[in-house]
Amino acid sequence: MHQIRYMFTLVILMLVPPFLVAQETETVLSATPVSFRSQALGGTVFDDLDLVYDPVEIRYVDGIRLYTNLSNLGSGEEQVLNGVSDNEFLFGASGRNLWAGNLWTSFLVRYQNARSSDAVLIDRDLDGLTDLFETGSFRDIYTAFLDLTGNGLYDIKRAIDQTKTNFARNRTQLLTLNNSVLLRDAWTIGLKITLGKLSSQSTTASTLLGSGSGPLLGATPGSPAFSLNFDLFTVQDNFRNFNQGELGDFLTRSERDFTQIDMALMRPVYLVRPLEVRADLGFRLENFQTDNFNRYSGSYDNFSSQIEGFTDHYEEIDQSVAGMQEDGNALSLALSVKQVFKRARERRNDGFWQVRLGVSRYDFNYESRNLNSFNSLDSYFDGSDTLNIDLYDSQVETNNTNDLGDGNRNRLFMAAVINLPLNDNVTFGLGTQIAFSELERSTRYQEAFSNVRDFQLLDTLGANDLLTTTTRGLNARRTYQLDEYRFSFPVGIEYRFTRSRNWSLRFGSIFSYWRTTENDALTVTDAQPLTVVTETGDGDVQTARFDNTYQSTSSQRKEGLSETVFLYGLGYTPTENLQIDLLGFLGRTDGQGIIDTDFFRQLRFSFTLKL
Numbered sequence: 001m002h003q004i005r006y007m008f009t010l011v012i013l014m015l016v017p018p019f020l021v022a023q024e025t026e027t028v029l030s031a032t033p034v035s036f037r038s039q040a041l042g043g044t045v046f047d048d049l050d051l052v053y054d055p056v057e058i059r060y061v062d063g064i065r066l067y068t069n070l071s072n073l074g075s076g077e078e079q080v081l082n083g084v085s086d087n088e089f090l091f092g093a094s095g096r097n098l099w100a101g102n103l104w105t106s107f108l109v110r111y112q113n114a115r116s117s118d119a120v121l122i123d124r125d126l127d128g129l130t131d132l133f134e135t136g137s138f139r140d141i142y143t144a145f146l147d148l149t150g151n152g153l154y155d156i157k158r159a160i161d162q163t164k165t166n167f168a169r170n171r172t173q174l175l176t177l178n179n180s181v182l183l184r185d186a187w188t189i190g191l192k193i194t195l196g197k198l199s200s201q202s203t204t205a206s207t208l209l210g211s212g213s214g215p216l217l218g219a220t221p222g223s224p225a226f227s228l229n230f231d232l233f234t235v236q237d238n239f240r241n242f243n244q245g246e247l248g249d250f251l252t253r254s255e256r257d258f259t260q261i262d263m264a265l266m267r268p269v270y271l272v273r274p275l276e277v278r279a280d281l282g283f284r285l286e287n288f289q290t291d292n293f294n295r296y297s298g299s300y301d302n303f304s305s306q307i308e309g310f311t312d313h314y315e316e317i318d319q320s321v322a323g324m325q326e327d328g329n330a331l332s333l334a335l336s337v338k339q340v341f342k343r344a345r346e347r348r349n350d351g352f353w354q355v356r357l358g359v360s361r362y363d364f365n366y367e368s369r370n371l372n373s374f375n376s377l378d379s380y381f382d383g384s385d386t387l388n389i390d391l392y393d394s395q396v397e398t399n400n401t402n403d404l405g406d407g408n409r410n411r412l413f414m415a416a417v418i419n420l421p422l423n424d425n426v427t428f429g430l431g432t433q434i435a436f437s438e439l440e441r442s443t444r445y446q447e448a449f450s451n452v453r454d455f456q457l458l459d460t461l462g463a464n465d466l467l468t469t470t471t472r473g474l475n476a477r478r479t480y481q482l483d484e485y486r487f488s489f490p491v492g493i494e495y496r497f498t499r500s501r502n503w504s505l506r507f508g509s510i511f512s513y514w515r516t517t518e519n520d521a522l523t524v525t526d527a528q529p530l531t532v533v534t535e536t537g538d539g540d541v542q543t544a545r546f547d548n549t550y551q552s553t554s555s556q557r558k559e560g561l562s563e564t565v566f567l568y569g570l571g572y573t574p575t576e577n578l579q580i581d582l583l584g585f586l587g588r589t590d591g592q593g594i595i596d597t598d599f600f601r602q603l604r605f606s607f608t609l610k611l
Helices: 002-015 018-022 036-040 048-052 597-601
Strands: 065-067 088-096 103-117 119-122 132-146 156-183 187-202 225-234 239-270 274-302 311-342 351-381 391-421 426-457 466-497 503-536 541-545 553-575 578-583 605-610
Touching: 036 503, 036 553, 036 578, 048 065, 048 605, 088 156, 103 132, 119 156, 274 351, 351 426, 391 466
Parallel strands: none
Antiparallel strands: 065 088, 065 605, 088 103, 103 156, 119 132, 132 156, 156 187, 156 225, 187 239, 225 239, 239 274, 274 311, 311 351, 351 391, 391 426, 426 466, 466 503, 503 541, 503 553, 553 578, 578 605
8 A cells, every 4th residue: 555655656746746856755645635536536736725735736726624633634544433543643634824915824743753653573492483472672581391201290490581672763754835926917937845854763683694503593683672681590509501692682763854845837828728737846955864773682601510621612792883874965946837728616626737847966075984893702611621512703894894985866757637527527637757867876886895803722732823814895887777667647536416516436457568777887996915824822913915817897677567556536515614525434444344343443534624
């Protein structure tokens, strides 16, 4: 459903406010609300909601409109009867200025500060099978006494203490202020300002961590933060002969700040027939940043009750710190021509055709960084000074990559839409959109690797003790290019029934085709060859410098996808002051009947107040 919402959001952006084409991400696109009516009709027929946040169209909406949490303008997935919510505060209003009759204003405020408890799975006895399904933070202490010999007496005690934590947090702060003024009964000038700050974070791992040495479990992408302590005792003498400890600390965080300023100018032009000629200019400042912090540590020990000084110990620390930052500005320009050939009592029901042409350019700075480090220590001493058996082996490894540069994205789009009222009961909408975009990014790429290993075999020969240092690195120019072509063909039909025509049945479809070509080229400009420096315990130092071989690479990937999505909805206007809309109201679960309670709980309503 999330993909469907993105598709008709894209359609609305192309057909209604072309200046928003400069917006670069789906997260930001959701800042522009889309009415349930428009969603159900594939984005070809609009509602008052789609007009009041447009710098020009707002002046054609009479009266006052109020939008609240009951309007379901966020994700569109809220279920009033089922308690499913976006957990955000939402309030918006639009209307004509009481003191200046030629000025119209609308605003929308959205605020969210939500923390959710996500799933944690507990394998309480470490047998590889999940035993407990919990949420948020959960601690489990498991104790088992085992009779391994079958003599009726307990031999082994297993004690496992583990905690898992999985919380997610989302914050949204969005403010939209839209104004439109009519000058000399001809020129319509509009200005819209949108301010946004969105952030999210989670306590899950974003990469694979740990070597899996011995009994260590490590962490996989998506694993929640955790701690584990496992002890094994012999019951007879209550001696701990084994210990395993693991700790995972993870944080994934993303933040986006943007400021969007949109200006629009429209004037009727009377040629053979009256036309509405419009120009839109948009400017945007945006900063986007993601950070991933992952740290895993694990260790295990074997103990002996009979050998004093016995040591069998292994430990490791695996860390990954990665991040990406992109900040830039966008400028967009769009021109459109619209003819209203059949005027209705409300602008949203007019019969019209409209064509639009727009371009945008987005310039940005780009930085990507990734630092991985792995430390390990393996030590063994049998307590008897047995030569060639006791050892000490430590390792410190780092791998650091940086990608720093700038880029730009150019877009061109063309769109056309027609709304055709066939009669008082039926409205038909048809549209088509074509969009081209080209992204180019040029960066300086750096890679550095080092590994230091200290191996000591506890014997009398120093020549068996090795301190090995391995290094390599490279510098390169990286060029990334992404070309996209998009084509959409939405269709919608609305049927108003009953004598007062206050019920509406809506059906829509969107055919979409995407084609992308991705080119990624890495040209090495400088390289440090693989170098291994080995120092033995008796003082001998040897340096091995391997051939300086490196590869400049160029790759291309092409993808294409076509898809048709069907949509439907229902509208009801019981009074002039209230509009109720439903989207996808026939249930979302296979085999669910209309008499099922869940059928009604899953209904998605949108309520709009008209004053």
